[in-house]
Amino acid sequence: MAICAQSPLKPINLSPHLNHPTIHKSPFTCNFSLSSKPTPTLSTEPTPTLTSVTTFAPATVANLGPGFDFLGCAVDGLGDFVSLSVDPSVHPGQLSISSISGNASSKLSKDPLLNCAGISALAAMKLLNIRSVGLSLSLQKGLPLGSGLGSSAASAAAAAVAVNSLFGSPLTHLELVHAGLESESKVSGYHADNIAPAIMGGFILIRSYEPLDLVKLEFPEVNDLYFVLVSPEFEAPTKKMRAALPKEIGMPHHVWNSSQAAALVAAVLKGDVAGLGKAMSSDKVVEPTRAPLIPGMMAVKKAAIEGGAFGCTISGAGPTAVAITDNEEKGREIGERMVEAFWKEGGLKAAAVVQKLDRVGARVVSSVPR
Amino acid sequence: MAICAQSPLKPINLSPHLNHPTIHKSPFTCNFSLSSKPTPTLSTEPTPTLTSVTTFAPATVANLGPGFDFLGCAVDGLGDFVSLSVDPSVHPGQLSISSISGNASSKLSKDPLLNCAGISALAAMKLLNIRSVGLSLSLQKGLPLGSGLGSSAASAAAAAVAVNSLFGSPLTHLELVHAGLESESKVSGYHADNIAPAIMGGFILIRSYEPLDLVKLEFPEVNDLYFVLVSPEFEAPTKKMRAALPKEIGMPHHVWNSSQAAALVAAVLKGDVAGLGKAMSSDKVVEPTRAPLIPGMMAVKKAAIEGGAFGCTISGAGPTAVAITDNEEKGREIGERMVEAFWKEGGLKAAAVVQKLDRVGARVVSSVPR
Numbered sequence: 143m144a145i146c147a148q149s150p151l152k153p154i155n156l157s158p159h160l161n162h163p164t165i166h167k168s169p170f171t172c173n174f175s176l177s178s179k180p181t182p183t184l185s186t187e188p189t190p191t192l193t194s195v196t197t198f199a200p201a202t203v204a205n206l207g208p209g210f211d212f213l214g215c216a217v218d219g220l221g222d223f224v225s226l227s228v229d230p231s232v233h234p235g236q237l238s239i240s241s242i243s244g245n246a247s248s249k250l251s252k253d254p255l256l257n258c259a260g261i262s263a264l265a266a267m268k269l270l271n272i273r274s275v276g277l278s279l280s281l282q283k284g285l286p287l288g289s290g291l292g293s294s295a296a297s298a299a300a301a302a303v304a305v306n307s308l309f310g311s312p313l314t315h316l317e318l319v320h321a322g323l324e325s326e327s328k329v330s331g332y333h334a335d336n337i338a339p340a341i342m343g344g345f346i347l348i349r350s351y352e353p354l355d356l357v358k359l360e361f362p363e364v365n366d367l368y369f370v371l372v373s374p375e376f377e378a379p380t381k382k383m384r385a386a387l388p389k390e391i392g393m394p395h396h397v398w399n400s401s402q403a404a405a406l407v408a409a410v411l412k413g414d415v416a417g418l419g420k421a422m423s424s425d426k427v428v429e430p431t432r433a434p435l436i437p438g439m440m441a442v443k444k445a446a447i448e449g450g451a452f453g454c455t456i457s458g459a460g461p462t463a464v465a466i467t468d469n470e471e472k473g474r475e476i477g478e479r480m481v482e483a484f485w486k487e488g489g490l491k492a493a494a495v496v497q498k499l500d501r502v503g504a505r506v507v508s509s510v511p512r
Numbered sequence: 513m514a515i516c517a518q519s520p521l522k523p524i525n526l527s528p529h530l531n532h533p534t535i536h537k538s539p540f541t542c543n544f545s546l547s548s549k550p551t552p553t554l555s556t557e558p559t560p561t562l563t564s565v566t567t568f569a570p571a572t573v574a575n576l577g578p579g580f581d582f583l584g585c586a587v588d589g590l591g592d593f594v595s596l597s598v599d600p601s602v603h604p605g606q607l608s609i610s611s612i613s614g615n616a617s618s619k620l621s622k623d624p625l626l627n628c629a630g631i632s633a634l635a636a637m638k639l640l641n642i643r644s645v646g647l648s649l650s651l652q653k654g655l656p657l658g659s660g661l662g663s664s665a666a667s668a669a670a671a672a673v674a675v676n677s678l679f680g681s682p683l684t685h686l687e688l689v690h691a692g693l694e695s696e697s698k699v700s701g702y703h704a705d706n707i708a709p710a711i712m713g714g715f716i717l718i719r720s721y722e723p724l725d726l727v728k729l730e731f732p733e734v735n736d737l738y739f740v741l742v743s744p745e746f747e748a749p750t751k752k753m754r755a756a757l758p759k760e761i762g763m764p765h766h767v768w769n770s771s772q773a774a775a776l777v778a779a780v781l782k783g784d785v786a787g788l789g790k791a792m793s794s795d796k797v798v799e800p801t802r803a804p805l806i807p808g809m810m811a812v813k814k815a816a817i818e819g820g821a822f823g824c825t826i827s828g829a830g831p832t833a834v835a836i837t838d839n840e841e842k843g844r845e846i847g848e849r850m851v852e853a854f855w856k857e858g859g860l861k862a863a864a865v866v867q868k869l870d871r872v873g874a875r876v877v878s879s880v881p882r
Contacts, residue, residue, distance in 0.1 A: 211771075349772070357787075359778060391763065391766045393761065396769070397580060397581045400580070401582035403774045407778050411778060
C-alpha cells in the first residue's frame, strides 16, 4: 500500500503514469447529462476486478483570476490518497471508512455521509449499481483543509476513481466528475472547477452544468509551466470570501474580465506562459474584493511580479497565493519573495512549493488483483 | 483600377492573396502602445513606392455573442475598396476625396475629416509623417451602412492599408489598427472589434487598449467554417442599441457569459465549429436586451438553429443576423429559413449570403508602380 503521511504543501514523489491504464479518457469536448442525484448507469452490477486499490488525486487551482467559477487546473505532486478494498465485513452495497490519516485527520468524520471521500465513493457506487459487495476506504490527506487548493475535491476525486478502478473502470470521466460533485455540493457548493481538474488533470473549462459540459484545454507539452503555491498560516473565512463577492458587475468590468478569461484560454491552448500569467493577474471583479481579506495578499502579488512571475492571484477562495513562471529555479526565488511578503506585510508565516501542471488527474498508484 | 459597384450583401469575386505581399504580419500576440492621437513613428518621411494602389477590406462580425466589445472576425467576399494615388494637385501632406461610389454613397461626406476612410487615411499619413506628397482617395462602398457588418471599419481599414502600401508598407498591423481606431472612435466609439479583424483578418481578441494588445486566434485551415449573414431592410437604432445594454450584470450571468467567451475562444483555436456555434448562441447579457429591438430576430435565430446552424446571434449591433455552419449548401438553406423568418415574424425583407472566414484582412488588389 502506497499510503504515506504528507505535511502541508510537502510535494509527493509520485510517478504519475504508473498504473494508470484503465481510466477512461474523455475527448476534448464531452457532453453528458446526469440528473443531480446520480442514478445507476449500468444495467448489470459489475464484479470487482481488484481486491484493493490505492489512488491519488492532485491539488487544484480554481478560478485562475478571471476564470472565476468555471476554470481550474491540476497541480502535480500535491494531493490526497485513497485506499479501497473489498471488505466482507462491510454490509453489501455499503461503505465503511476504516481510517483517516495525514493533515487535519482529526477534523474529518468517519461517517461516509459526512466525509468528502465517503460521499463521492457512495455516489460512484450508486452509478455502478453496487449492491453485492461492501467496501472499506482509508483516506490519507496530503492537502491541508481550507487552503484554496481543492482539498475536498482531491479526496472526492481519489475516492470516485478508486471505486471505479476496483470494478474495472466502466465509468467515464464525466460520470466520475458527477460523483465528485455530489461531495463538492455538500462541502463547498455545486462547483466543478476543482473536482473536474482533480479527476481529469490539466486545465478544465466548465461550460455548463445542465447538461454537464467540460472542455479540456491542452497546454502544449513542450512548454514549461510552473506554479508557485504559497500557503499562509491563515484560515480564509469561507463565508466572508463568498459574501465579499459583488452581486452586480458594471458593464466595463464585465467586458474586461470576459476578455481576460478568453485571453487566458487562448494562452493555455497556445502554451503562452507569459500571456497566461498576464490574464491570470488581470481580474477586476473577484480578486479586488477578496484579496483585502487575506492579510498581505496584494503585497504578495506585487512581490511575485517583481520577482519575475508572469502572473499571480488567489488560488480558489484562498488563502493560498498562486504565481506562475516558466523556470523551476526562478519559481523558488519567486516563492521566497512571496513568503517574505506574507510575513512582512501580512504578519503571516507561509510555505512555498513550486510544482508543474498535473496533466493526468486522479489515478491508480497501486493495486492488488483478485 | 479594380473599382466595381457592389449591391448590399452581393459577394465580391476577389482573389484574396493577389498583390498582398507587403503588409506586415503581426505575431500571435502583439503589444503596442500608442497615444490616443497617432504621432509619427518614422523619423524620416518615406517616399511613395507606388503611383497608385487599390485596396480591399472585408466585412467583419463583432461580438459573436459573449465576445461583446472584445472579439470580432473578418468575413470573406464582402467589403469596401479604396483607391489612392499620389496627386500633385493636392496640397503636400493633405488628402482629397475625389469620389465616393457604391452603397449609400450620397450619404457620405467628401470632407476627409468627416469620412471614415478620410480620417483613417489621414491618421496613417500622420503616423508615416507624410508632408511632401498630396494624396487623392476614391472610396467604393461595397457594404451597406449601419448593417452590423463593420461598414465604417472596412472603409477605414482599406484606407489605412492603402496609405501604408503607397509608401512601401512600413507600418505594422497594430499601427494600422490604431489609425483605423481614429476613425472608429468618431463614428461608432473607441472599439477595435471591427477595425482589428478588418485589417488583420481572421478572429481577433482585443485584450486591452492601454496599451493596445491584440491576440490573433488562428482557426485551423483544415476545418470548414461558413457564416450565414442575413441583413433585413431595417435601420437598427444605434443609440437605442447602446442604450438597451444593461449597466450592471448579476454575478451568475457574468460567470456564464465569461465562461462562454472562454469556450468560444477554445472552439476557434480548436476549429470546433459546433462548439463555436454553441458559444456564439449563448449570450445572456447583450443579445437578450438587443434582440427585441430588431423585429423577428429571435424567430430568425430559432429558424437558423432548426435549420441546422450550429449557432446564431446578432452581428455587431445588428440588424444583420449571423449564423454559422460547416457546409456551404447547408448555409444557403439556413439563410433561406432566416430570410423567411425575418419576413414572417418581423415583417422585414432580408437578403442572405453565405461566406467563409476572411483570413487575410485588408489587402492590396491592384497597384501601379512608380
